[in-house]
Amino acid sequence: MTRHQTPPSEVVFEEEFVRGLTEIFETRIVFNQVLGLKVTSLRGDRVTGRIAMKPDLVGHYTFNRVHGGVISAGLDAMGGLASMAAIGARHMDEAPAQRLQRFGKLGTIDLRIDYLRPGIGEYFDLEAEVLRLGSRVASTRMEFRGADGKLLSTGAGAYIIS
């Protein structure tokens, strides 16, 4: 294979690409709005985001705990974003708008979430890294942390890319 399997970390994305990708992710993927999922950083091999706790996201009425589905949905979305950033970094020869169109073809193949500790707090930090970027599949690893930095959940996802 001639393509690099490890996404480049040193690529600097253009303002237009960052703005475009963030807008698609935070707004046009409507359910991410429902989650309140915001992008906090975008790199070719690693992306981060944040979810502020709110009543809509409660999963356990007694403890005011975040719903496990918020965690799985958020980590799935972040793995997809990381895959998209990695593809973007691979195709820096294309115009930003052209690279953004690749997002439309991205799809999750499968996802695993491990719930380690109850998700309680004012906000949560999400992170995803691409472990391998092939020509057809991206493999990612994700983390979901509390406001105090404590690891609450981990995830792994495979994405179909093009």
Next chain:
Amino acid sequence: MTRHQTPPSEVVFEEEFVRGLTEIFETRIVFNQVLGLKVTSLRGDRVTGRIAMKPDLVGHYTFNRVHGGVISAGLDAMGGLASMAAIGARHMDEAPAQRLQRFGKLGTIDLRIDYLRPGIGEYFDLEAEVLRLGSRVASTRMEFRGADGKLLSTGAGAYIIS
């Protein structure tokens, strides 16, 4: 082990238990309300539910596709409900209210979702069955189907019980 590992299917739940469990699941777990997840049947070894499609749940703006996170969140919730129904069926000697309190201690250990086909349609049918009910862990298998009955996603989850 003296307890049965396969949850009984022939148990008939009391009206009070069904109403109570449905109310907790659909209303008090607030994020299930956000998903619009409704219980359609409750048995000791198998539960079913439905999600009506709505703009909030969109994950792919071009195709009006349901967000993968709706699928993972919905299937996680259903696996938990199936575990709860199985525990309820095991403890028919307890009063309904007492059995419902066990729900507060339920937690997802981990979850896997396989996305097979795009989720497009007016509504989706979810199903979960308990493959094994131990004294500490319940293992479940889930399916997410389109309005035409087509299998769109499958899931597997392990839950801590007590």
Next chain:
Amino acid sequence: MTRHQTPPSEVVFEEEFVRGLTEIFETRIVFNQVLGLKVTSLRGDRVTGRIAMKPDLVGHYTFNRVHGGVISAGLDAMGGLASMAAIGARHMDEAPAQRLQRFGKLGTIDLRIDYLRPGIGEYFDLEAEVLRLGSRVASTRMEFRGADGKLLSTGAGAYIIS
């Protein structure tokens, strides 16, 4: 997509393809020999196999239980075989030898195994079905059963194909 996503079940494989695929699977994949994994049936959408218990496969010295790794290795191999059979069924226009060469390009993307009950018995029956056959990825579901038919473990795997 013009290709069918569900592998055809009604295809009848030629003797040469069945013999060739079985030989590759049982003999040339050396570790399958170590497991003693034998093909018992081959269809376009579903394959079955069997592993006879032997001292080498013990994982738990006290109970003479089969090692969890035998289960994960066996189910991974069966998911790959099912994917290969599905690809074979899709390309019946190619000569058997040509179809068999596709096996060389098959690879597991990821795997999940749920261990439900201890694997004790004289032999074990394995089964894999292809839930979706895309142009690049095959999604499979697997089962591992005891000699009495009891479900001992379940699996899910994604495979890269071409």
Next chain:
Amino acid sequence: MTRHQTPPSEVVFEEEFVRGLTEIFETRIVFNQVLGLKVTSLRGDRVTGRIAMKPDLVGHYTFNRVHGGVISAGLDAMGGLASMAAIGARHMDEAPAQRLQRFGKLGTIDLRIDYLRPGIGEYFDLEAEVLRLGSRVASTRMEFRGADGKLLSTGAGAYIIS
């Protein structure tokens, strides 16, 4: 919960415990012998091991690649070993022999393996860490690396403990 959820890393195991645990793992779990899986370090929160490549472990005849089942079996075993070490570190008040008996009750609940790159090389290094040690379930994360340190596969497993 009064028990610590993070296994202590600073515990120093007695020679007797290390020797006993290594002997059970490498010898009495017969299938680990078949894999040639050796313990290289044992700590309360992290364990490492090594598998030397040999003809028996081949999964892909053309490339002399290690069988995916060797990876899943090895990582499952390592996750179990890490759980056992973590339990050992929690119960330093018990005699080594008594702690070793806890191994007999350990069981894998489920396992996920992500295959990133082909496993080719003279030997492979395996590592497992316990992300959370509850009173009933241990959650672990595993890595499988080539002789050059390259990450070839990752894993996640949940184990029932007591």
